[in-house]
Amino acid sequence: MHGEDPLETFRSIGRMITNPFACPQCRGELCRGQTEEALICAPCRANFPIRYNIPCFTEGSSRWRLSSGVSSEEVLALAREKGWRQSLSIMEKSRADWVRGEDRFTLSLLSSPKNRILDCGSGWGALSFWLAKEFEQVFALDSQLDGLRFTDIRAEQEGIRHLTTVQGSVLSLPFDSDFFDVVVLNGVLEWVGTFSEHKPPQVLQESALREIERVLKPEGTLFLAIENRYGLQYFLGYKEEHTGLRFISLLPRFLANLYHRVRRGGALRVLTHSRSALTRMLGRSGFKGTRWFFTHPSYRNCRYAASLAGLEAFQFIVGQLLQKPPLSSLLRAASRINPLMKLSTFFSPSWIVFASSSSIPRLGLQSPNGLVELTSSPGIAITINARRVNVFSLGGNPTVLVGKYSVPLNERALQKARMSYACVQFIARTQPQLKDHLPDVTLRDGRLGLIDYTAATRGAPLQLGQQQSLESLVEILLELCKLSVPPHELNGVFADCDIRQTLRRIALQQGLVDQLGEILDRAQVLHGDLNLGNILCDPQNPHQLTLVDFEHARIGPAVLNWYDFILRNLLIAGDALPLSAKTVIRRLQRLPGNRNADPAMNRLTADYLDGCRLSRDLHHPLLTLYLRHLCSDPIIDEPNRVLDALRQQKLSLAS
Numbered sequence: 001m002h003g004e005d006p007l008e009t010f011r012s013i014g015r016m017i018t019n020p021f022a023c024p025q026c027r028g029e030l031c032r033g034q035t036e037e038a039l040i041c042a043p044c045r046a047n048f049p050i051r052y053n054i055p056c057f058t059e060g061s062s063r064w065r066l067s068s069g070v071s072s073e074e075v076l077a078l079a080r081e082k083g084w085r086q087s088l089s090i091m092e093k094s095r096a097d098w099v100r101g102e103d104r105f106t107l108s109l110l111s112s113p114k115n116r117i118l119d120c121g122s123g124w125g126a127l128s129f130w131l132a133k134e135f136e137q138v139f140a141l142d143s144q145l146d147g148l149r150f151t152d153i154r155a156e157q158e159g160i161r162h163l164t165t166v167q168g169s170v171l172s173l174p175f176d177s178d179f180f181d182v183v184v185l186n187g188v189l190e191w192v193g194t195f196s197e198h199k200p201p202q203v204l205q206e207s208a209l210r211e212i213e214r215v216l217k218p219e220g221t222l223f224l225a226i227e228n229r230y231g232l233q234y235f236l237g238y239k240e241e242h243t244g245l246r247f248i249s250l251l252p253r254f255l256a257n258l259y260h261r262v263r264r265g266g267a268l269r270v271l272t273h274s275r276s277a278l279t280r281m282l283g284r285s286g287f288k289g290t291r292w293f294f295t296h297p298s299y300r301n302c303r304y305a306a307s308l309a310g311l312e313a314f315q316f317i318v319g320q321l322l323q324k325p326p327l328s329s330l331l332r333a334a335s336r337i338n339p340l341m342k343l344s345t346f347f348s349p350s351w352i353v354f355a356s357s358s359s360i361p362r363l364g365l366q367s368p369n370g371l372v373e374l375t376s377s378p379g380i381a382i383t384i385n386a387r388r389v390n391v392f393s394l395g396g397n398p399t400v401l402v403g404k405y406s407v408p409l410n411e412r413a414l415q416k417a418r419m420s421y422a423c424v425q426f427i428a429r430t431q432p433q434l435k436d437h438l439p440d441v442t443l444r445d446g447r448l449g450l451i452d453y454t455a456a457t458r459g460a461p462l463q464l465g466q467q468q469s470l471e472s473l474v475e476i477l478l479e480l481c482k483l484s485v486p487p488h489e490l491n492g493v494f495a496d497c498d499i500r501q502t503l504r505r506i507a508l509q510q511g512l513v514d515q516l517g518e519i520l521d522r523a524q525v526l527h528g529d530l531n532l533g534n535i536l537c538d539p540q541n542p543h544q545l546t547l548v549d550f551e552h553a554r555i556g557p558a559v560l561n562w563y564d565f566i567l568r569n570l571l572i573a574g575d576a577l578p579l580s581a582k583t584v585i586r587r588l589q590r591l592p593g594n595r596n597a598d599p600a601m602n603r604l605t606a607d608y609l610d611g612c613r614l615s616r617d618l619h620h621p622l623l624t625l626y627l628r629h630l631c632s633d634p635i636i637d638e639p640n641r642v643l644d645a646l647r648q649q650k651l652s653l654a655s
Contacts, residue, residue, distance in 0.1 A: 020139070020164070020175065020179075021039065021055060021057075021166075021174050021175065022174060022175055022176045023041035023043070023044060023046055023048075023174070024057050024168065024169070024172040024173060024174040025041070025044055025046050025172070026041060026043050026044045026046070027176065027177070028041045028042055028043035028044055029041070029042050029043075030042075030048070033047065037049060037050050038050060039055060048174075051145060051167075052145070052149050052152070053152070054145065054148050054149065054152065054165050054166065054167055055166055055167065055168075055174070056145065056167040056168075057166070057167060057168040057169070057172075057174040058143055058167060058168050058169045058172075070090050070091065072146035072147075072150075073146075074090065075087045075090060075091065075146075075150065076146065076149055076150060076153065078090065079150060079153045079154070080153055083157060084150065084153055084154040084157055085100075087150075088100060098124075098126060099123075099124045099125075099126055099150075100126065101125075101126025101127065101129065101130065103301075103386060104126055104127065104130070104300075104301070105130065105302070105384050105389060105409060106127050106130050106131075106184075106186065107223070107225075107293070107299075107302060107305060107352055107382065108127070108130075108131065108182070108184045108186060108223040108225075109130060109131065109133070109134045109365070109448070110354075110363045110364065110365065110374060110391075111182040111184075111221045111223050111354060111361070111363070112181075112182075112221060112361070112362040112363060112364045112371055113181040113182070113217075113219065113220070113221075113362075113371075114134065114135055114136065114181065114364075114366045114371065115135065115136045115137065115181045116135070116136065116137045116139070116179070116180050116181050116182075117131055117135040117137070117138055117139070117180060117181060117182040117183070117184065118139045118141060118173075118175070118180045118182070118183045118184065118215070119131060119138065119139065119140045119141065119184045119186075120141050120170045120183060120184060120185050120188055120212070121141070121142055121143075121170065121185070121186070121187070121188035121191075122140035122141060122142045122147065122148070122151065122165075123142060123144075123147050124147040124150050124151065125140055125147065125148075125150065125151030125154060125155075125163075127184065127186055128140040128151060128163060129154070129155075129158075129160070129163070131184070132155075132160050132162060132163050133447055133448055134365070134366055134447045134448065135181075135182070135366075136162065137162050137164070138162060138163045138164070139163075139164050139165075139166055139175075139180075140163060140164070140165045140166070141165075141166045141167075141168050141170070141173070142165075142167065142168075143167065143168070143169055143195075144167075145167050148165040148166075148167055149165075151163070151165050152165050169195065170185070170188065170192065170195075170208045170211060170212070171192070171195060171196075171204065171207055171208055171211060172211065173211050173212070173214075173215050175215045176215070177214050177215060178215070178216070178217045178218065179215045179216075179217070180215050180216050180217065180220055181216075181217055181219075181220050181221070182216075182220060182221045182222075182223060183212045183215065183216055183220070183221075183222050183223070184223045185208075185212065185222065185223065185224045185225070185226075186223070186225045186299070187225055187226065187299070187300060189205055189208065189209075189224060189226050190226055190227065190242060190270050190271060190272050191242075191270060192204050192205045192207075192208045193205060193269040193270060193271055194269045194270060201268075201269045201270070201271050202271060202281075205271065205281065206281055206284060206285055209222075209281065209282065209285035209286075209287070210285045210286065212285075213285055213286040213287060213357055216356075216357065218357060218358045219356065219358055219359070220356065220357075221354055221355070221356050221361040221362075222287060222353075222354070222355040222356070223352075223353075223354055224278075224282075224351070224352070224353040224354075224355060225299035225300075225350065225351070225352050225353075226272055226273070226278070226299070226350060226351055227241060227242075227249075227272045227298065227299075227349070227350045227351075228272065228273075228274065228275070228347070228348050228349060228350050228351055229249045229250075229271075229272040229273050229274050229277070230249070230250065230274050230346060230347060231249075231347060231348065231349040231350060232347040232348075232349060233349055234246075234247060234249050234250055235250065235347070242270040242272075243260060243264065243268070243270060245259065245260065245263055245264075248260065248268070249272055253268075256268055274346070275292065275346060275348075275351065278351065278353070282353070282355050286357045287355035287356065287357055288356070288357060288358070289355065289356045289357075289358065289359045289360040289361060290353055290354065290355045290356075290360075290361075291307060291309065291353070291354040291355075291360065291361055291363070291375075292307070292308040292309075292351065292352075292353055293305045293306060293307055293308065293351070293352040293353070293354075293380075293382075294306045294308055294313075294314055294317065294345055294348040295348060295349060295350050295351070295352055296317070296321065296348075296349060297349055298349045298350045299350040299351070299352050300350075302352070302382075302384055303383065303384050303385070304317045304320060304321065304381075304382065304383055304384070305317070305352060305381070305382040305384075306379075306380070306381045306382070307379055307380040307381070308345055309378060309379070310378050310379055311338055311341050311342060311345075312378060312379030312381075312394045312395070312400075313379035313380055313381040313392075313394055314341060314344075314345055315341055316379065316381040316392060316394055317381050317383075318341070318344075320381075320383060362375055363375045363380070365405075365407065365446050365447070365448065365451055366446060366447040367444045367445055367446045367447070367451060368445055369444070372405070372444060372446065372451055372453075374391050374393070374405060376393065376402075377393040377394055377395060377402045378394065378395065379392075379393070379394030379395070380392070380393065380394070381394060386409070386410070387408065387409060387410060387412065387413035387416075388406050388407060388408050388409055388413045388417075389406070389407040389409065390404055390405070390406050390407075391404065391405040391406075391407075392404050393405070400456075401456040402455075402456050403453060403454060403455045403456050404453070404454045404456075405451060405452070405453050406451070406452040406453075406454070407446065407448055407449065407450075407451055407452075408448075408449045408450060408452075409448070409449075414449050414450060415493065415496060415497075416551040416552065417443070417449075417450045417452045417551060418443075418450065418493045419493050419494075419496075419497050419550070419551065419553050420441070420452065420549070420550040420551040420553060421441055421443045421452065422492075422493050422494065423525050423550045423553040424438050424439060424441050424550055425441075426485070426489070426525070427480070427483065427525060430483055431479060431480075431482070431483050433479065434476065434479055434480070436544070436546075437476050437544075437545055437546055437547055438546065438547065439454050439455070439457055439546060439547075439548045439549075439550075440454065440455040440457075441453070441454050441455075442454075442455075454548065457536050457546045457548060458536075458538050459536030459537050459538045459539065459544070459545075459546060460536065460537060460539060461532045461533045461535065461536065461537070462532050462535040462536070462537045462545065463532065463537075464532070464569065464598075466537060466542060467600060468542040468543060469537045469542045469543070469545060470600070470604055471604070472542070472543045472544075472545050473535060473545055473565070474562070474604055474607060474608050474611070476545060476547065477558070477561045477562055477565075477608065478608065478611040478612065480524065480525055480527075480558045480561060481524065481558040481559055481561075481611075481612050483524055483525060483558065484522065484523055484524055485523040485524065485525070485555060487523075490523060490555070494555050495555075497553065497554050497555055498523070498554070498555040498556070499526070499554045499555065499556045499629070500520060500521065500522075500523070500555065500556050500557075502629070502632075503520050503556055503557070503625060503629060504520045506625055506628045506629055507520060507625055509628075510624055510625065510628060510643075512621045512624065512625055515618060515621045516618070516621055516622070516625060519557050519559060519614070519618075519622075520557060522556070522557040522558065522559075523555055523556075524555070524556065524557055524558035525553060525554075525555070525558060526553065526554045526555070526556040526557070526558060526560055526561060526564070527547060527550060527552070527553055527561055527564060528550075528552035528553050528554050528564060529549055529551075529552040529564070529568070530547070530561060530564045530565040530568060530569075531568045531569060531572075532569055534547065534548050534549045535547060535548075535565075536548060559609075559612050559614065559622065560622065560625075560626050562605065562608045563622050563623055563625075563626040564626060566591065566592065566601070566605070566623070567623070567626060567627055567630060570587065570590040570591060570601075571584055571587050571588070571590070571591070571627075572630075572635060573587070577634060577635055578634045578635055578636055578637045579635065579636050579637065580636075580637055580638075581636060581637055581638035581639075581641040581642050584636050584642045585641070585642060585645045588642075588645060588646060588649060591623065591649070591651065592604075592605040592619070592651070592653065593605070593619055593620070593649070593651025593652050593653050594649060594651060602653055605619060605653055606653040609653070616653040616654070619651055619653050620649070620651045623646065623651070624643065624646055624647070627642070627643065627646060628643060631643070
């Protein structure tokens with residue numbers, strides 16, 4: 001509420017209620033005390049102070065260590081004076097990154113409905129600010145006042161007025177029943193057993209869940225994230241996060257308690273649970289409908305998640321994780337054994353659960369036209385990186401992809417989404433004969449930015465041995481070479497992705513301008529990422545190919561599309577980046593024009609240049625130009641060594 005009267009703030013904002021708070025002891029109505037610095041419960045006369053304009057329903061001092069020798073008061077003072085980002089400079093880096101929270105996309109954003117949400121145990125507000133992007137009203141509740149004060153400072157400086165801070169306890173929430181659409185319990189439930197020494201920790205945990213069920217609307221959703229007691233990492237000897245002790249969560253409770261007393265000098269009160277135990281606990285607390293997700297490597301830095309209603313999504317994610325050799329082929333084969341996969345799900349590093357008291361929770365993202373539903377298919381698989389979140393909707397088995405939602409997380413990814421959509425629409429409009437070779441993409445505005453939906457395309461990734469399909473690829477790329485972007489369309493997102501000047505600069509550096517000057521001026525669509533996985537081949541029709549994933553598309557000479565295909569699949573070949581120069585130099589022998597090259601690739605390259613009405617002598621300059629362009633990203637560790645080696649190649653496409 002950023003320095004304003006908490007009750008007056010709510011009266012002044014029409015979409016919010018007049019008084020959001022209720023007495024945590026008797027649920028009675030609260031009113032302003034005579035000193036104007038407290039809230040008084042009319043029925044039971046309980047008194048709750050207002051400190052720093054934050055209603056305080058519990059006491060609590062921070063136990064969170066920001067940095068050696070730095071107090072929270074110093075951080076708060078610097079945040080007020082210099083800005084909240086500047087205050088992070090005096091924290092430990094890991095703590096500062098955690099408070100900043102920019103790389104901590106939380107799956108709680110997928111919760112629905114999208115109106116009023118409570119972030120229980122909000123700490124210093126990292127997740128609360130993510131939630132403020134997706135929900136109408138956000139309440140950040142924590143027992144520690146300093147983190148709430150920091151949250152208020154940050155919200156004021158960022159102009160966020162729909163985020164309200166409250167000091168309180170999850171064991172006795174200061175809100176009316178049926179008040180929230182969503183409650184987030186992210187890494188909090190395991191700690192609830194430490195909130196009191198007078199009751200067993202599991203009793204306290206169930207009390208917290210029942211209290212959350214009370215304040216949720218009947219159709220509301222609980223988002224719960226917690227480590228799995230039997231996570232695979234603990235069997236491998238990793239220390240349990242909360243106690244710092246190896247294997248403690250795997251022991252029977254009485255042995256774990258004894259182990260903790262010997263090593264830590266007190267009872268074990270931080271409890272995590274298996275899926276079955278947590279299911280029973282949720283059921284006893286009133287939550288009947290649930291959606292369970294496997295997460296990797298954990299809910300705190302989730303990069304992969306899979307719904308566990310069936311095995312489709314889990315097998316899909318396992319396939320994503322097993323792309324790298326040396327054991328990938330063997331492990332991928334094992335991933336098709338359903339009993340083995342079902343057993344593996346019990347060892348998820350942590351659990352993410354969406355729970356409701358009335359029905360199976362809905363998942364979705366907000367858009368101006370309403371909820372973008374994410375749960376229309378049996379399986380939901382999610383991948384997250386620093387740029388975007390991809391939500392894969394799966395059918396009855398892991399090979400049946402219904403569609404993919406993609407949500408950009410930063411400005412660069414947003415620009416790529418716009419470029420992808422613009423290119424697909426432009427090609428379909430100007431080259432109707434190519435429409436069947438393009439993905440079906442829909443773009444919507446979302447609270448986080450654009451939501452890109454790509455309907456599934458029949459087919460499997462192209463293989464280099466599929467001769468008929470490779471010939472069809474050449475024909476498609478030659479059609480793209482006939483397309484020119486007219487000057488009046490070279491603005492907006494197309495202008496931002498125009499690389500012709502960059503290519504001309506590279507050509508000048510490499511002494512290629514005289515040979516390639518006219519080619520470099522062509523304003524055409526360059527796909528930019530023609531690896532085999534982005535070229536889908538219908539197994540029933542080898543001539544039916546679909547080019548997908550235009551997010552790396554650029555404006556430049558379309559002749560380079562074939563060279564993008566060659567270099568990504570013969571030289572880079574999907575390996576972890578950056579590649580060693582030694583490996584790349586060895587692979588140069590695969591390139592068309594070399595003595596050891598595949599004759600079919602030589603012929604297709606010659607046919608491609610002939611189709612473009614270009615001299616075959618331009619093969620070497622075009623390879624050099626595009627490889628140098630790819631090296632502007634960290635693809636090869638010593639690019640100059642590779643380029644020197646390429647210059648020494650005597651490439652010939654002569655018949």
